[in-house]
Amino acid sequence: MAIIQTDQLTRRYGRQTAVDGLSIEIGERDIFGFLGPNGAGKTTTILMLLGLTEPTSGRARVLGFDPARDPLQIKQQVGYLPENVGFYDDLTGCENLRYMGRLNRLPEAQAPALIEEALSTVGLEGEGDKLVGAYSRGMRQRLGIAELLIKNPKLLILDEPTLGLDPDGTNRMLELIVSLRRERGMTVMLSSHQLQQVQRICTRVGIMIKGKLVALGSLDELSQGSPGDKARPNLEEIYMRYFKEA
Amino acid sequence: MWTICRKELADHFGSIRFLILFCLILMVALVSTYMAATHVREALDGVSKPSQVFLLLFTTPGKFFSLVQFIAFFGPLLGIIMGFDAINRERQYRTLGKLVSQPIYRDAIVNGKFLAGVLTISIALLSMMLLLTGMGLMTVGVIPGIEEIGRLAVYLLVSIAYVSFWLGLAILSSVLFRSLATSALAAVALWIFSAFFIGFLADLAADAVRPVRNPRDPEKIVANRRFADASSLVSPAVLYSQATSTILDPYRRTRSNLVLTGPMERLSLERFQRPLPLDQSILVVWPYLTLLAAMTLVCFGLSYVVFMRQEIRSV
Numbered sequence: 197m198a199i200i201q202t203d204q205l206t207r208r209y210g211r212q213t214a215v216d217g218l219s220i221e222i223g224e225r226d227i228f229g230f231l232g233p234n235g236a237g238k239t240t241t242i243l244m245l246l247g248l249t250e251p252t253s254g255r256a257r258v259l260g261f262d263p264a265r266d267p268l269q270i271k272q273q274v275g276y277l278p279e280n281v282g283f284y285d286d287l288t289g290c291e292n293l294r295y296m297g298r299l300n301r302l303p304e305a306q307a308p309a310l311i312e313e314a315l316s317t318v319g320l321e322g323e324g325d326k327l328v329g330a331y332s333r334g335m336r337q338r339l340g341i342a343e344l345l346i347k348n349p350k351l352l353i354l355d356e357p358t359l360g361l362d363p364d365g366t367n368r369m370l371e372l373i374v375s376l377r378r379e380r381g382m383t384v385m386l387s388s389h390q391l392q393q394v395q396r397i398c399t400r401v402g403i404m405i406k407g408k409l410v411a412l413g414s415l416d417e418l419s420q421g422s423p424g425d426k427a428r429p430n431l432e433e434i435y436m437r438y439f440k441e442a
Numbered sequence: 443m444w445t446i447c448r449k450e451l452a453d454h455f456g457s458i459r460f461l462i463l464f465c466l467i468l469m470v471a472l473v474s475t476y477m478a479a480t481h482v483r484e485a486l487d488g489v490s491k492p493s494q495v496f497l498l499l500f501t502t503p504g505k506f507f508s509l510v511q512f513i514a515f516f517g518p519l520l521g522i523i524m525g526f527d528a529i530n531r532e533r534q535y536r537t538l539g540k541l542v543s544q545p546i547y548r549d550a551i552v553n554g555k556f557l558a559g560v561l562t563i564s565i566a567l568l569s570m571m572l573l574l575t576g577m578g579l580m581t582v583g584v585i586p587g588i589e590e591i592g593r594l595a596v597y598l599l600v601s602i603a604y605v606s607f608w609l610g611l612a613i614l615s616s617v618l619f620r621s622l623a624t625s626a627l628a629a630v631a632l633w634i635f636s637a638f639f640i641g642f643l644a645d646l647a648a649d650a651v652r653p654v655r656n657p658r659d660p661e662k663i664v665a666n667r668r669f670a671d672a673s674s675l676v677s678p679a680v681l682y683s684q685a686t687s688t689i690l691d692p693y694r695r696t697r698s699n700l701v702l703t704g705p706m707e708r709l710s711l712e713r714f715q716r717p718l719p720l721d722q723s724i725l726v727v728w729p730y731l732t733l734l735a736a737m738t739l740v741c742f743g744l745s746y747v748v749f750m751r752q753e754i755r756s757v
Contacts, residue, residue, distance in 0.1 A: 246543055249753065271545040278543070282536025298445040299544040343540070 197260070199224055199351055199383045200245060205254035207240050214240040216407040217254065222385060222400070227377055229398035230387040231435060237407040238387040239279065242353055246276055259350060272300070275344025279355040281336070285329035289320065289339050292328055293346055300347045307346075314342040318372060334365030341372060352376065354386040358393055370397050395431040403435060405442040443546070446554025447561070454524060454562045463523055464566055467516060468573070474509050475499060475574045479581040496586040497593060499578040501690050509574065510690060513567075513601055514683040518608040518633045524562060525612030526626040528555045529749065533620060552613065552746050559609040564602050571598055592720050596689050603734055604682040608633065610741035617745045617752070636677035644674035675730075678737055685730035692717030 200222040207215040215237040222228045230238050243249040245258050247267025255262070261269045283292050293311045302310060315324050318338040323331075331339065337357065344352060357373070358366045374397050376382045388394050394401065401418060403411040411418055411434070418434050454460055478499050500509045529552070532538035542548055571594065579585070586594070612629045619625040648670035654662045674680045718726070 248542055268545045268547070271543055274543075276540075276543040278536070278539035280536055281540055284537060285535065295445070295449055296540075296544065298448075299541075299546055301545070 197224065198222060198257075199226070200228075200256070200258050200385065202241075202245075202256040203254055205241070205244060205256050206252050207237075207244060207249065208252045213407050215244070215251075218404075218409050220402055220409065220412060222383065224383055225377055225381055226400050227373065227384045227386070227398045229394035229401045230385060230404065231389060231391065231394060231401060231431075232387075232404035233389060233439070236404045238404055239355060241404075242276070242355055242385075242387065245353065246270060246274065272347070273349055274351045274353060275347065275349035277340045277344060277352070277354045277357060279359065281340040283328040283331075283336065283339065285327065288325050288327055289315070289331070289342075290324040292339065293324070293343055296343045297346050302346065310346045311342075314345040317345055317376075318342045319368065334361050334368070337361060337365070337369060338372070341369075345376075348380075350383065352382055352384045352386075354384065356388055357386055358388065358390060366393060373397060391431045391435055401431065403438050405439060408442070410438045410442055443550040443554045443557070446546075446551060447558045450528075450555050450558030451561060454558060459523060460562070463520060467512075467520065467566075468570060470512060470516075471509055471570055471574060472577065474512055475577055476581070478508060479578060482582060495582070495584045496578065496590045497690050497692075499574070499582065500594070500597075501687065510597075510686055511683065514604075514679055514686070515637055517567075517601060517605045518637070518679070519630075520563060520566065521559070521605040521608030521610075522612040522626070522629045522633060524559045525555075525609040526616055526629050527622050528552075528559075528613045529616045529745075530620055530622055530625055531616075534622065548750055549746060552617075552742075552749050556606075556610065556613060556742060559613075560602065560606050563605045563609065567598060567601055567605070589720050593689055593692075593723070596720070596724060597686055600682065600686055600689065600731060600734070603731075603738055604678065607678050607734065607738040607741060610738050610745065614741050614745035614748070617749045633679075637679040640674050640677035640680060644670040647673045675733070678734060681730050681734050681737075685727040685734065688727045689723050692720075692723060 198221045200220065202218050202220050205215060205218040206213065218237075218241060230241070232238050240249060244251050245256055245263055247263035247270060250264055256264075258270045259273055263270055284295070287295070290311055293314065294307055297307045297310065298304075311324065315321055318341050320335060320338055320342060323335065328336065328339065341352075341354075341357075352373075354373070358369050361369060370393055373384055373386070377384055386394070386398075395415065398415075400414050401411070402409055415431060415434075419430070478501075482495065482498050529538070532541060532551075541551060575586070575594070608629070611632060612625070615625045615628045619628060648666045652662070652665045652669045654666045656662060675684075724731075
């Protein structure tokens, strides 16, 4: 069963079309890289998938639910990490997690164990009692993932998860994403414009430019017909080719 | 919703600005009650059979102002301080996007915050009144009767509704304006306008609509004053102070400041100089109470609608 399926999904703001007839399908245990320049409509698409924005036309299904009609069912099973996620800086990491747990109606008795587990999964053991205001950017981003993990989601939607991280932080984030898929069987959709990273971990890629999906498929599929070494497909070349065409 | 309410409550009680403001209000209120208590004797001079002395504690102006006037002026500040950053603080810290992507209805966010604010206001006002009641008991030594307690309870409820109106207004401005400072200033500007300048505006409006060309014509003057009174009721501050002064003063039997009476009517009014019972007092100000509640609901409802329709993407 497809985890995410959209059919001619369109969103217009006034005259401007942010997302234009998007049809994609993301299968179970995919790591789907959603690429495109700034303002291509990636975030708008994500918001429509979560039911936070209504599509102008077209349909979407996430985990079998229609986001426009049953957003709560979707939000229960989908972990969404917004771009530049924020926290309550005057609370500790654990308190932030506990609040999110309560909003997700996790049983109070299990919360401490779940929080501990989530923190150790993202490599923040022992940091939970510090105020979030004192966290580094990489730690904040990993705390953001921990917030998603406490509800044990089937699908993770990450908006620019590695933006602004140093190389070490980026590596840890990418490894974390890969291990979540491998060990917990989660499906991941991540938007990014950092191509090398996407190339390293994604099983499938979609390229979106000016609201239109211009390419969809695995790296190997996309690299056919592109110049350069066929054995080592290079996402950057593929991307630039589509970018120039558009 | 309760989860959000619980967190907001914790935030309110922990926040420094709330503690400072509460200390300030408490201090001034204590001073004003003390002054009132020492002036009660003067106020009672010449009254042959004083009744409901206890209420005087709250309404006697003392040297500067009475507690009731004080809450009418500065209660709004309490509401504004608790609401002006309700939604846009979440925007600023970029937590709103996260919050709306949790499995809760979007309205739960506004509801939870409003509820937490109302609870905080109730607790603050109630504890303030209990403190003052205790102080009044000690300084004056008059024990309040059932009816006086009833009047104070009604007064408390109306005050909570009044401060909640400003809370709702502040939340509305926090939904409308992105910046914390703009939102606070907008709410404070409305407060100052409705508390201090509405009188001038009402006079202006009355002079424009019902001009008094002949200063000897009582009909015209009354019409002018009536119009000014009515138009100043647009301001919740005026509504509130008139409603509460009627409730706390059993000798007031009309909402209007100006009643034309003939000689016979005056005679009958003077013969029946007895306090109104509580239910009659409430009946007299019932329209005011309804209006106040309606204004609160309109404010809250507006912020609700605006927030539900707002695009989340620009978070």
